[in-house]
Amino acid sequence: xxxxxxxxxxxxxxxxxxxxxxxxxxxxxxxxxxxxxxxxxxxxxxxxxxxxxxxxxxxxxxxxxxxxxxxxxxxxxxxxxxxxxxxxxxxxxxxxxxxxxxxxxxxxxxxxxxxxxxxxxxxxxxxxxxxxxxxxxxxxxxxxxxxxxxxxxxxxxxxxxxxxxxxxxxxxxxxxxxxxxxxxxxxxxxxxxxxxxxxxxxxxxxxxxxxxxxxxxxxxxxxxxxxxxxxxxxxxxxxxxxxxxxxxxxxxxxxxxxxxxxxxxxxxxxxxxxxxxxxxxxxxxxxxxx
Numbered sequence: 552x553x554x555x556x557x558x559x560x561x562x563x564x565x566x567x568x569x570x571x572x573x574x575x576x577x578x579x580x581x582x583x584x585x586x587x588x589x590x591x592x593x594x595x596x597x598x599x600x601x602x603x604x605x606x607x608x609x610x611x612x613x614x615x616x617x618x619x620x621x622x623x624x625x626x627x628x629x630x631x632x633x634x635x636x637x638x639x640x641x642x643x644x645x646x647x648x649x650x651x652x653x654x655x656x657x658x659x660x661x662x663x664x665x666x667x668x669x670x671x672x673x674x675x676x677x678x679x680x681x682x683x684x685x686x687x688x689x690x691x692x693x694x695x696x697x698x699x700x701x702x703x704x705x706x707x708x709x710x711x712x713x714x715x716x717x718x719x720x721x722x723x724x725x726x727x728x729x730x731x732x733x734x735x736x737x738x739x740x741x742x743x744x745x746x747x748x749x750x751x752x753x754x755x756x757x758x759x760x761x762x763x764x765x766x767x768x769x770x771x772x773x774x775x776x777x778x779x780x781x782x783x784x785x786x787x788x789x790x791x792x793x794x795x796x797x798x799x800x801x802x803x804x805x806x807x808x809x810x811x812x813x814x815x816x817x818x819x820x821x822x823x824x825x826x827x828x829x830x831x832x833x834x835x836x837x838x839x840x841x
Contacts, residue, residue: 554692554775555796562772563794564657566665567611572771578764579790581782582668586611593647597640605669608643610650610662616713618655620646621683623669623710633682633710670790673783675756678748679703679721683710686792687723687755687781688802689765690810693821695830696762697813697838699723700805701755705735706745714801719743721750722806726839728758732807761789762831768794770827778802813838 562568573580584606585599600606608620620643621633629637647664649655656662670684679685683704690698700720704710707717714720719740722731730753733740742749755761765779768791778798781789803809820833 555777556773559773560796563774563777563796565612566609566793567663569791569794573791576767576771578767578771579784579787581607581670581784581790581792584666584668586666587647587651587664590648590651593644593651596644596647599666600640600643603666607667607669608647608650609665609667610655611665612656612660612662613650614655614657615715616711618646618650619711621669621710623682633704634706635682670782670792671785673756673785676701676783678746679743679750679753680712681705681710681743681745683708683712684782686712687761687783688795688798689762689779689781690798690802691765691769691777691779692814692817693775694766694769694825694827695817695820695834696725696765697817697834698802698806698808698810699725699761699765700802701730701753703743705743714799719750720801720805721753722802722808723755724838724840725762726835728755728761729753731840732805734801734805737801737804756783757788759831762835763827764789764791766827766831772796 562572570580604625605623610618622630623633624631631637650664653659653661672684676685680703685701685703687701689696700722702712703719704712705717712718719735721733724731730750733750761781768779778795780792782792784790816837
C-alpha cells in the first residue's frame with residue numbers, strides 16, 4: 552500500500568483495462584473475442600460462439616480465479632469444460648449473467664464478461680498441468696523481478712491455475728528459470744498429483760523474455776509492487792494474462808524463501824539504475840539459488 556498509488560489500481564483490477572494498456576505498448580496478450588456488458592446481450596452469446604470450439608469467459612474485475620469458465624472443445628451443441636463436464640448454452644448464459652451481476656467481482660460491483668481465446672500452451676509444459684493452462688506469477692518491485700512461481704492446474708482445481716482451489720505452486724529460481732520446490736495446499740510435494748510428472752525437472756523456456764515482460768508491467772501501470780501473470784503460448788511465446796496489485800504471499804512457500812530480504816535488495820537495485828535490462832540482470836544474479 553505504501554508503494555502503490557490508489558489511482559493506479561484500476562489498470563490492474565480491470566482485465567479489460569490491463570489488456571488495452573498492454574496492447575498500446577506492444578505487450579502480447581490473448582486475443583479478445585468480445586465482451587458482454589449488459590444482460591440483454593446474453594441471448595446473443597450462442598451466435599457469438601457459434602464458430603468457436605474453445606474459449607475462456609471471465610469477469611473483467613474478478614479476483615482469485617473465481618468466475619472463470621474454460622471451454623476446451625465442443626460436442627455438437629454442448630460445450631466441454633476443462634475436466635470433461637459438458638454444459639449447454641443455457642448454463643453458459645447463466646454463468647455470464649452471474650458475472651454481470653457482480654457475483655465474482657471485487658466488492659460485488661456490476662461487471663463485464665470477457666470472451667478470450669484459449670491459450671495453446673507450450674508443449675514443453677505438458678504433463679505439469681491438467682485440463683488447464685499453467686501460468687507464471689512474477690512478483691515485481693520497482694521494476695525488479697524478485698520472486699516467481701508457476702501455477703499448475705490439477706483435477707482438484709478443475710483446470711484452473713488457482714492455488715486455493717488445489718492447483719500446484721512451483722517456485723521458480725529467478726536466476727535460472729529452474730524449479731525450486733512444489734507445494735499443494737502449502738504441503739511440499741515432488742510430482743504432479745494427476746500425471747506423476749516430477750517437478751524437479753521443470754525448466755521454464757524463454758525465461759529472459761518472461762522476466763522482461765513482467766518487468767515491463769511496472770512502467771505500464773505505475774505500480775511499484777505487483778504480480779504479473781504470464782502464459783507461454785506455443786506459437787506466440789510469453790503473453791500477459793493479467794495483473795494483480797495485491798498478489799498473495801503463498802509464492803514464498805513455493806520458493807521456500809521470504810520476500811522481505813529480496814524487496815530490500817530490489818530497492819537497492821532500483822536506486823542504482825533505471826535501465827530495465829540492468830535491473831533484470833542484477834536480479835538474476837542476486838536471487839539465484841545456484
